[in-house]
Amino acid sequence: MSLIVVALFAPRITPYDPTYINIQDALAAPSPEHPLGTDSLGRDLFARIIYASRIALLIGFVAVGLAAIIGVFFGSVAGYFGGKIDSIIMRFADVMLCFPAFFLILAVIAVVGPSIFNIMVVIGLTSWMGMARLIRAEILSLKTRDYISASRVLGASNFFIITKHLIPNGIGPVLISFIFGVAGAVLTEAGLSFIGLGVQPPDPSWGNILMEGKAVMGVGWWVILFPGLAILITVLAFNLLGEGLRDALNPKK
Amino acid sequence: MRSTPRSNHVGPTRSYLVGRTSQARQGVMLLDVKDLKVQFEHDGETVKAVNGIDFAINKNEVLGLVGQSGSGKTVTALSVMNLLPRRDCVVCGEIVKNSGIAMIFQEPFTCLNPVLRVGEQIDEAVLVRRSGSGQSGNSVSTRSVRAETFALLEKVKLNAPQRIYDSYPHLLSGGQRQRAMIAMALALSPGLLIADEPTTALDVTTQAAILDLILSLKKELGMSVLFITHDFGIINKIADRVLVMKDGKIVERGLKGAVLSSPTADYTKKLLEAVPKLGSTGTGLGQTLYHPDERPVPVVTVRNLSKTFVLEKGVFKRKAGCIEAVRDVNFEIKEGRTLGIVGESGSGKTTLAKLLAGLLKADSGSVGICAREAQIVFQDPYSSLDPRMRMRDIILEGPAIRGTGKSEREKILQKVLFKVYLNLKDSMKYPHQFSGGQRQRISLARALAVKPRILILDEPVSSLDVIIQSEILNLLKDLQKELALTYVFISHDLAVVERMADDVAVMYKGEIVEFGSRSEIYRSPKHPYTKRLLAGAL
Numbered sequence: 001m002s003l004i005v006v007a008l009f010a011p012r013i014t015p016y017d018p019t020y021i022n023i024q025d026a027l028a029a030p031s032p033e034h035p036l037g038t039d040s041l042g043r044d045l046f047a048r049i050i051y052a053s054r055i056a057l058l059i060g061f062v063a064v065g066l067a068a069i070i071g072v073f074f075g076s077v078a079g080y081f082g083g084k085i086d087s088i089i090m091r092f093a094d095v096m097l098c099f100p101a102f103f104l105i106l107a108v109i110a111v112v113g114p115s116i117f118n119i120m121v122v123i124g125l126t127s128w129m130g131m132a133r134l135i136r137a138e139i140l141s142l143k144t145r146d147y148i149s150a151s152r153v154l155g156a157s158n159f160f161i162i163t164k165h166l167i168p169n170g171i172g173p174v175l176i177s178f179i180f181g182v183a184g185a186v187l188t189e190a191g192l193s194f195i196g197l198g199v200q201p202p203d204p205s206w207g208n209i210l211m212e213g214k215a216v217m218g219v220g221w222w223v224i225l226f227p228g229l230a231i232l233i234t235v236l237a238f239n240l241l242g243e244g245l246r247d248a249l250n251p252k253k
Numbered sequence: 254m255r256s257t258p259r260s261n262h263v264g265p266t267r268s269y270l271v272g273r274t275s276q277a278r279q280g281v282m283l284l285d286v287k288d289l290k291v292q293f294e295h296d297g298e299t300v301k302a303v304n305g306i307d308f309a310i311n312k313n314e315v316l317g318l319v320g321q322s323g324s325g326k327t328v329t330a331l332s333v334m335n336l337l338p339r340r341d342c343v344v345c346g347e348i349v350k351n352s353g354i355a356m357i358f359q360e361p362f363t364c365l366n367p368v369l370r371v372g373e374q375i376d377e378a379v380l381v382r383r384s385g386s387g388q389s390g391n392s393v394s395t396r397s398v399r400a401e402t403f404a405l406l407e408k409v410k411l412n413a414p415q416r417i418y419d420s421y422p423h424l425l426s427g428g429q430r431q432r433a434m435i436a437m438a439l440a441l442s443p444g445l446l447i448a449d450e451p452t453t454a455l456d457v458t459t460q461a462a463i464l465d466l467i468l469s470l471k472k473e474l475g476m477s478v479l480f481i482t483h484d485f486g487i488i489n490k491i492a493d494r495v496l497v498m499k500d501g502k503i504v505e506r507g508l509k510g511a512v513l514s515s516p517t518a519d520y521t522k523k524l525l526e527a528v529p530k531l532g533s534t535g536t537g538l539g540q541t542l543y544h545p546d547e548r549p550v551p552v553v554t555v556r557n558l559s560k561t562f563v564l565e566k567g568v569f570k571r572k573a574g575c576i577e578a579v580r581d582v583n584f585e586i587k588e589g590r591t592l593g594i595v596g597e598s599g600s601g602k603t604t605l606a607k608l609l610a611g612l613l614k615a616d617s618g619s620v621g622i623c624a625r626e627a628q629i630v631f632q633d634p635y636s637s638l639d640p641r642m643r644m645r646d647i648i649l650e651g652p653a654i655r656g657t658g659k660s661e662r663e664k665i666l667q668k669v670l671f672k673v674y675l676n677l678k679d680s681m682k683y684p685h686q687f688s689g690g691q692r693q694r695i696s697l698a699r700a701l702a703v704k705p706r707i708l709i710l711d712e713p714v715s716s717l718d719v720i721i722q723s724e725i726l727n728l729l730k731d732l733q734k735e736l737a738l739t740y741v742f743i744s745h746d747l748a749v750v751e752r753m754a755d756d757v758a759v760m761y762k763g764e765i766v767e768f769g770s771r772s773e774i775y776r777s778p779k780h781p782y783t784k785r786l787l788a789g790a791l
Contacts, residue, residue, distance in 0.1 A: 145636045145637075146631035146632075146633060146636045146637035147636065147637050147638055147639045147647075149607070149610075149612050149629065149631070150628075150629060150631065150637060150696070150699065150700075151650060151654075152612060153610045153611065153612065153627070153628055153629050154628070154650055154651040154654055154699070154703060155651070155654050155655065155703075156650070156654050157654075160654060164650075165639050165642075168639075168641045169639065169640065169641055
């Protein structure tokens with residue numbers, strides 16, 4: 001799993017610039033010089049995929065991180081205060097959940113324009129609801145524990161109780177959901193880029209490499225195989241990581 | 254994993270009705286256990302839960318099995334019933350059963366299936382017996398099964414059997430559920446009933462009634478009972494013979510009278526000494542006053558305090574009714590004294606504690622306590638400490654909230670730990686690394702760290718074993734003397750309250766029905782409810 005992190009921090013492992021165009025080498029098959037071949041504009045595919053992983057992971061972590069911050073904030077406020085505040089926040093979350101997420105993202109991107117920053121923000125703003133629900137449920141059960149009462153008798157403020165007691169104890173499921181969320185965000189980004197509303201060329205993204213490769217599928221199979229594999233491996237890795245984390249955090253183990 | 258030649262897994266029997274084989278061997282012995290050993294394998298470690306015990310139960314007797322939690326009582330019962338998980342435990346020894354055995358458990362709240370009517374669950378047990386005793390094959394008529402269930406419900410003195418039959422478990426009280434459980438056990442017409450702490454979760458008056466029921470059923474049906482408990486009071490009332498268990502071994506056995514009056518094993522003596530007994534505390538009132546010279550000032554004044562909870566029903570939050578948890582309560586406590594509040598569960602004790610601590614807002618009336626001067630210690634040592642905080646951070650939470658400086662906090666920590674006899678070396682540990690008694694000390698230390706004048710103790714020792722309970726009570730007394738603390742001591746245990754309190758308030762359905770000095774309440778109770786409570790106590 002840490003392979004991904006290595007890829008993230010060592011894009012210098014490839015000698016090529018991912019946007020350097022070399023028409024003479026266009027659509028070269030995998031060779032020692034270009035281990036995964038080149039695309040229709042002669043750009044080194046290995047370099048493009050490695051660089052694209054940076055973007056994919058950046059989007060994944062930042063977008064889901066944003067979602068987690070929003071989700072934990074709304075979820076803990078809703079769970080802790082209950083009553084009207086809870087109803088308003090959770091009904092809002094329900095409304096958000098009603099939209100098919102991908103199309104909502106599409107619509108917003110179509111309006112605000114595609115860029116890496118916009119994609120991160122939009123994914124973040126449309127995927128916090130699950131985490132809000134998780135932390136709210138945790139807090140609902142945690143807030144009746146005696147140590148919360150004890151803390152209140154000691155004079156703790158609501159903010160203190162939420163940040164010092166409730167969130168640390170309730171964050172487990174959110175962490176797991178965070179990891180699964182990253183996998184989801186990577187897929188969403190690839191999808192957006194594939195239909196041209198994600199990362200814009202010449203910046204590499206697994207999605208837009210795939211889209212470009214689609215046109216030359218007949219001649220250059222490598223152009224779509226390798227980015228596809230990259231997506232598969234990344235998503236699988238995050239899902240396995242999440243699975244492992246879930247086992248590790250299971251109190252019964 | 255080594256198995257002795259005598260190892261015997263007691264056949265493919267039903268889990269709660271165990272075979273009636275080998276009837277001939279010993280005429281009167283219903284159960285004969287020889288050299289029973291149970292080991293649990295856990296993470297490569299072996300825990301010997303039961304370590305070579307022998308005992309037998311004769312016809313028509315009550316055998317009491319006492320011991321603290323973790324002594325192997327329940328494991329013994331479960332291995333007799335063949336209910337232990339096969340996967341990670343090894344059972345060796347010989348268990349000979351000469352009769353059907355049925356079992357009732359401690360928690361009447363989790364033992365009944367919440368989605369089935371109580372009656373159907375008893376029907377099920379009746380059917381199990383009938384199909385087991387050769388009447389199977391031909392369809393048993395529903396009516397006859399139901400008639401038998403009704404008879405059983407009457408036998409366990411549940412009035413209005415039709416209503417009980419049609420009720421779901423949550424509609425019944427704890428005592429009623431335990432009676433239903435007993436009816437279910439009787440449906441198997443067992444020769445031996447194993448009762449595993451069947452009254453621990455119940456109030457004193459209910460407990461007394463259930464014990465009476467078990468005794469009368471024993472007489473009526475000629476059953477034997479293996480009664481597991483940690484409470485010597487119950488043993489005194491119900492048992493003929495006693496086994497005392499410690500760390501998986503039987504340390505003492507004998508007739509009840511002999512064991513209770515002249516125990517031979519040191520452990521039994523220690524246990525018996527730790528048991529708080531009614532009427533065992535000193536006589537006068539004056540001796541527990543710590544400031545005999547000064548005229549003590551009331552530090553807690555409660556006037557006309559009431560709290561009502563509104564029950565809401567359905568989607569539209571319709572008001573479905575209300576519970577008056579605390580109704581028009583008045584009292585005051587003078588400095589350095591202890592007010593004991595007794596009552597059954599649901600009498601409003603905990604609500605009162607929360608009102609005093611400022612955790613709930615009163616509907617009317619007033620609580621005269623300076624907010625920062627009162628701290629609270631809760632019953633459950635497991636949920637009262639944040640599992641993700643280190644012991645030192647838990648204790649220093651109060652000072653940290655109040656912005657006490659770092660070096661000052663260190664001093665407070667040392668001082669408080671010294672007071673409650675905890676080791677400074679353990680201050681980086683997490684709550685799960687401490688035992689129940691230690692956790693309760695941590696709770697106490699947390700409260701003391703902010704130098705309160707009043708401590709509200711909500712059943713602080715109810716979930717602890719007797720020996721630890723007695724340690725904590727002594728600690729509380731010493732602290733009171735040393736720091737001139739005022740206690741509000743809430744408990745359902747009359748003996749514990751008698752040991753701690755100067756004044757006693759008896760709560761019943763949200764009201765204080767009787768208030769007086771300890772000797773008044775315990776010697777000459779006036780209110781009928783107080784009389785009933787005292788009569789129910791063992």
